[in-house]
Amino acid sequence: RPTAVDPNAVGRISIAGNVIFNGIGQTSQFAATATFNDGNSKDVTADGQWQSSDTHVATVSETGEAKIVGFGTCVISFDYEKQRASVNVRASSPDTVTVGGRVREPGSGGLPGVVVVETSSGRSAVSNSNGQFAISDVPRRQLRLKAEKDGYETREVDTTAEQQVDLPMQRVVRLAAGETVKPADLAPNDVQYVIGKDVCICRLIRVAVPRAATVGVRVSWPKMGATMRLFAEGVTVSGEDELSADIPVSTTREVVMYFGWMTRPERDYVAFTFETTIR
Structure with missing residues (x-):
């Protein structure tokens, strides 16, 4: 029979705060809101656990204050009552952007060791063990990315700095x-x-x-x-x-x-x- 829904349980978490930065040392105070199954909501910013996926780009305190320490992209996440929410943070120098995303092999997950080049500027990055990459200091313009790895079909995609790029790559058959x-x-x-x-x-x-x-x-x-x-x-x-x-x-x-x-x-x-x- 259907499982009863606990009206006092957390249904979802949302995060608010600035996610685009253009200088080292800039900060943003994130706020986390829990929405319960009965429709009520509560500020839980100080009640859960904050985490940064890359502390070389941004750190985050126990109270949700993020600080930029390097250029690139990272994910700030918040856990509360077995629920998680996250936001993508981008930091770049003035008049430039940071473009980032994830390379993946469909059906298998993140793909490491992929060289991703922004073709206009020639700037590049190599995807990490989770397939994530970030290219910093790219001039503000329409961006085109080219992804290459031996044994895989080359991919080229148009994007913008505001997008978190999804780059699926197939093995050469x-x-x-x-x-x-x-x-x-x-x-x-x-x-x-x-x-x-x-x-x-x-x-x-x-x-x-x-x-x-x-x-x-x-x-x-x-x-x-x-x-x-x-x-x-x-x-x-x-x-x-x-x-x-x-x-x-x-x-x-x-x-x-x-x-x-x-x-x-x-x-x-x-x-x-x-x-x-x-x-």
């Missing part, structure tokens, strides 16, 4: 025409590609074709109520548990194919097998 591969499962938070007028949560597959030929492709996956689609060389096909297509290739080259979903599956992940033939 490469096979020769005539081979079969079973890549990592397609995840619900996987990479979105724009293909013509379509936006698809897809896995990119690279197929090396050694000569002018027709490449046969067959993709299969468990039937789960999801309509999947294959994009390749202007050919688009779809299916509910498998699909197949013949892709004409006129020269020796690598053909990029995209496999992903049109409708979300009942399950969170899609395991699939990608088979190719050549004739």
Whole structure:
């Protein structure tokens, strides 16, 4: 039967305070508010635990006062009665911004060792063990980030300093025409590609074709109520548990194919097998 909701229990926590800074030594007094299940709220700033994810950027006192000690980004979090809230803090020198975020491998978590470059300024950072990165002293303008790591598809995204950048990266999947591969499962938070007028949560597959030929492709996956689609060389096909297509290739080259979903599956992940033939 349904579990009774305790009206006196904390439903959520919220944090208020300045999160954008442009100088060392600047401070901000954060305030934490607990909202209870009965709708009442209470200031609990001094009653919980404050924490900074990077004390080289900002420290935070027991009473919620944050102080900037270096340029970069960090997360200030507050715990109270088994509930947590957090805010992203950014500190940069005057007339510049700090751009930060997290690089992740869909379905696996944060991705370390990724070189992230802001392409206009050339400034860069390397993601840490949790996939987090921060690039400081970037001139104020529209920003473009390029993320690279051996064995992964390069990503480029446009962003602004106000955004916490989410950078999913996929492992390179490469096979020769005539081979079969079973890549990592397609995840619900996987990479979105724009293909013509379509936006698809897809896995990119690279197929090396050694000569002018027709490449046969067959993709299969468990039937789960999801309509999947294959994009390749202007050919688009779809299916509910498998699909197949013949892709004409006129020269020796690598053909990029995209496999992903049109409708979300009942399950969170899609395991699939990608088979190719050549004739």
